Amino acid sequence: MATVTETGKGEAEWEVKIPEKKLKDRLFFENLKAMVIDTQMCSRCLTCVSICPSELIVNEEDIVDFPNYEEKCLDCGACVRVCPRYDYKPKSGLGDYMEFTAGKSKRFKGQDGAMGTEFIFSAIDMGLIDRGLFVDRDEQWRTSVFHVRGKEQLEKLPLGGTKYVFADILPELKKAVMFSKVGVGVVGTPCMVSGIRKLQEEFPVFREKVKLVVGLFCTENFHYNEVSKYLIEKGVDFSKLIKTDIMKGKFVATMTDDEVKFKVSQLTGILPSGCNVCTDFTAVESDVSVGSVGSVAGFSTTVVRTEAGKEIWDYIKKMGNAEVGEGKVEELDFLINHKKEREKNIKQ
Amino acid sequence: MKKVGTPEYDLSDKLKYHVSALSTAAKEMALPLNITTHYPRERKRQPDCFRGYMLFDPERCISCFQCSFVCPANAIWMKDAPSGRYYPTVDYGKCIFCHFCIDSCPGGALKTTKIHDVAYKTMDEMFTSTEEMIEPPEIIREDVGVVDYVIDKEDLSLKRTKEKDALIVDVEPSQGVPMVSVCVDRGSCLACKVCDRICESGAVSSVVEEATMTVKMAIDAEKCTGCGLCVKECSMQILRLVRK
Numbered sequence: 163m164a165t166v167t168e169t170g171k172g173e174a175e176w177e178v179k180i181p182e183k184k185l186k187d188r189l190f191f192e193n194l195k196a197m198v199i200d201t202q203m204c205s206r207c208l209t210c211v212s213i214c215p216s217e218l219i220v221n222e223e224d225i226v227d228f229p230n231y232e233e234k235c236l237d238c239g240a241c242v243r244v245c246p247r248y249d250y251k252p253k254s255g256l257g258d259y260m261e262f263t264a265g266k267s268k269r270f271k272g273q274d275g276a277m278g279t280e281f282i283f284s285a286i287d288m289g290l291i292d293r294g295l296f297v298d299r300d301e302q303w304r305t306s307v308f309h310v311r312g313k314e315q316l317e318k319l320p321l322g323g324t325k326y327v328f329a330d331i332l333p334e335l336k337k338a339v340m341f342s343k344v345g346v347g348v349v350g351t352p353c354m355v356s357g358i359r360k361l362q363e364e365f366p367v368f369r370e371k372v373k374l375v376v377g378l379f380c381t382e383n384f385h386y387n388e389v390s391k392y393l394i395e396k397g398v399d400f401s402k403l404i405k406t407d408i409m410k411g412k413f414v415a416t417m418t419d420d421e422v423k424f425k426v427s428q429l430t431g432i433l434p435s436g437c438n439v440c441t442d443f444t445a446v447e448s449d450v451s452v453g454s455v456g457s458v459a460g461f462s463t464t465v466v467r468t469e470a471g472k473e474i475w476d477y478i479k480k481m482g483n484a485e486v487g488e489g490k491v492e493e494l495d496f497l498i499n500h501k502k503e504r505e506k507n508i509k510q
Numbered sequence: 511m512k513k514v515g516t517p518e519y520d521l522s523d524k525l526k527y528h529v530s531a532l533s534t535a536a537k538e539m540a541l542p543l544n545i546t547t548h549y550p551r552e553r554k555r556q557p558d559c560f561r562g563y564m565l566f567d568p569e570r571c572i573s574c575f576q577c578s579f580v581c582p583a584n585a586i587w588m589k590d591a592p593s594g595r596y597y598p599t600v601d602y603g604k605c606i607f608c609h610f611c612i613d614s615c616p617g618g619a620l621k622t623t624k625i626h627d628v629a630y631k632t633m634d635e636m637f638t639s640t641e642e643m644i645e646p647p648e649i650i651r652e653d654v655g656v657v658d659y660v661i662d663k664e665d666l667s668l669k670r671t672k673e674k675d676a677l678i679v680d681v682e683p684s685q686g687v688p689m690v691s692v693c694v695d696r697g698s699c700l701a702c703k704v705c706d707r708i709c710e711s712g713a714v715s716s717v718v719e720e721a722t723m724t725v726k727m728a729i730d731a732e733k734c735t736g737c738g739l740c741v742k743e744c745s746m747q748i749l750r751l752v753r754k
């Protein structure tokens with residue numbers, strides 16, 4: 163694959179390799195739809211939406227869609243090149259790592275030990291990246307993605323903390339990559355991490371610019387309409403909701419004056435089909451993974467996997483930005499296995 | 511070039527300049543029309559490069575948006591024409607007459623005039639549509655002569671000629687700096703062919719080779735007008751304009 167021309171002068175001629183179509187004589191979008199969307203394999207990572215030069219979108223029902231594809235799909239194949247579920251090679255387990263530990267940020271407040279937030283800001287402090295992407299939410303807990311460039315921006319916004327609703331991170335990542343002069347850091351669920359790695363495999367600009375990928379432990383995520391309806395039925399008042407969490411098999415919605423708790427298994431009915439075939443709990447392809455199981459309350463379990471992740475982790479320790487705790491590998495076993503079992507749901 | 515510093519005058523200088531000012535005033539009284547141009551009965555002759563009201567030639571426009579990008583006052587708005595093309599409109603309420611737009615236009619579709627005296631009654635009227643930019647605006651001309659400013663050493667005098675200055679000048683359209691589009695990151699090309707579709711001069715080609723599943727992309731520097739449309743449309747932002 164060609165790389166960025168060094169002279170900066172550019173080229174007048176070049177070649178692009180496009181993928182083979184599984185369904186010949188059909189548009190690439192029709193291929194994506196047939197192989198991924200219609201088979202209920204789509205994870206809604208939005209890697210395809212981020213790269214599509216035309217009008218691939220996520221529709222009102224929160225499903226990847228291209229309303230006018232017969233006319234508008236350019237048949238470039240970019241979507242199938244990057245979709246991690248097109249040629250799905252499910253990953254599972256704990257993955258390779260250099261250090262399995264736990265941390266608690268001294269600077270930020272987050273879901274657990276705010277290590278997601280800490281990694282991004284330490285990378286900014288190091289000059290490794292000039293912007294990081296965070297999931298923001300409105301009063302109704304609808305998600306949006308926020309480009310953060312400095313600590314001040316964190317003070318007013320609920321950027322740390324887990325929202326159990328899909329967020330359109332990857333399309334924003336593409337924008338960030340285009341804007342950024344130095345590099346971009348991003349936090350995402352395992353399916354998004356896989357999508358980012360695909361983008362990096364295919365396109366040098368993502369290899370060059372995405373410097374830090376923090377993965378979150380993830381069992382499942384939810385579609386906004388479905389989960390909000392459910393939570394309202396359960397008595398959750400969104401205007402008072404300050405935190406959502408899944409702890410010891412229970413969904414906990416903390417409000418300013420009340421708490422709603424119920425077994426996560428009750429949410430099985432609204433489990434997105436893409437999560438139902440997802441086997442990666444720990445985001446094995448990330449630079450660092452953070453999660454809540456595997457360490458004591460108030461700490462984030464931190465799995466340092468790559469040189470890039472290690473460099474930032476060492477910086478965090480050197481600067482004393484976080485308290486270092488203890489990570490217990492065996493505590494992850496249950497959820498790792500729970501997700502590995504979903505392999506049987508994959509029919510290809 | 512003369513460097514201008516703060517003048518240091520002593521008493522005799524001050525006296526001298528006061529006398530000079532008084533005598534100039536006396537001269538103007540005895541022999542009027544020495545100092546000012548009597549607009550609108552006469553006009554000062556402006557150079558051909560005068561930055562005035564602008565005219566637009568749709569035939570030369572390639573809808574590249576350069577003028578609207580470069581405008582520091584945000585005075586240019588590209589509007590869709592019935593032909594499906596986009597053409598500039600100018601809001602003279604905002605325009606600062608820098609004429610960067612004229613300089614940046616690769617097709618020479620914009621040109622200057624010496625017209626500087628269009629009167630508007632409202633701000634809305636100052637918003638000038640594409641159609642209004644094609645023909646010169648209606649202005650009332652009462653002038654019967656032109657005035658040339660003749661600078662003779664330190665003094666300035668006016669030279670009057672009985673003629674009407676042509677306000678529409680025939681200037682060579684600006685050629686700008688010849689630019690050409692190139693790809694700076696071949697590996698990140700999607701082969702979406704958007705650049706090929708958008709190029710109005712047929713400079714970009716994208717040929718699909720079914721046998722090898724490759725798309726051969728090429729930009730013909732000879733045909734490329736440097737309009738930058740492809741650069742703007744490429745969603746991967748891997749095309750750049752460089753000097754030809």
Ligand SMILES: Cc1cc2nc3c(=O)[nH]c(=O)nc-3n(C[C@H](O)[C@H](O)[C@H](O)COP(=O)(O)OP(=O)(O)OC[C@H]3O[C@@H](n4cnc5c(N)ncnc54)[C@H](O)[C@@H]3O)c2cc1C
Nearest residue numbers: 272273274275276277278279297322323325453454455462
């Ligand atoms: C959908 C989801 C499911 C999860 N499931 C588990 C689980 O089963 N077990 C477990 O141990 N941990 C799970 N986690 C991770 C856990 O909730 C914490 O996010 C993690 O421990 C990091 O905490 P922190 O305090 O270090 O991060 P913080 O500093 O609070 O940062 C959290 C980061 O998560 C990002 N984020 C928030 N919501 C979303 C979202 N919807 N999509 C993508 N990114 C988001 C924020 O932008 C922020 O960067 C899950 C997270 C998500 C988003």
Ligand code: SF4
Nearest residue numbers: 214235236238239241
């Ligand atoms: S335009 Fe390209 S990326 Fe978008 S749906 Fe069509 S083939 Fe896929």
Ligand code: SF4
Nearest residue numbers: 204205207208210245
């Ligand atoms: S899995 Fe991701 S990349 Fe594939 S179709 Fe779904 S949203 Fe698009």
Ligand code: SF4
Nearest residue numbers: 709734735737738740
């Ligand atoms: S190739 Fe040249 S002429 Fe064609 S759109 Fe690009 S800049 Fe304009």
Ligand code: SF4
Nearest residue numbers: 699700702703705744
């Ligand atoms: S518009 Fe950009 S990405 Fe698409 S084919 Fe042209 S150069 Fe490649």
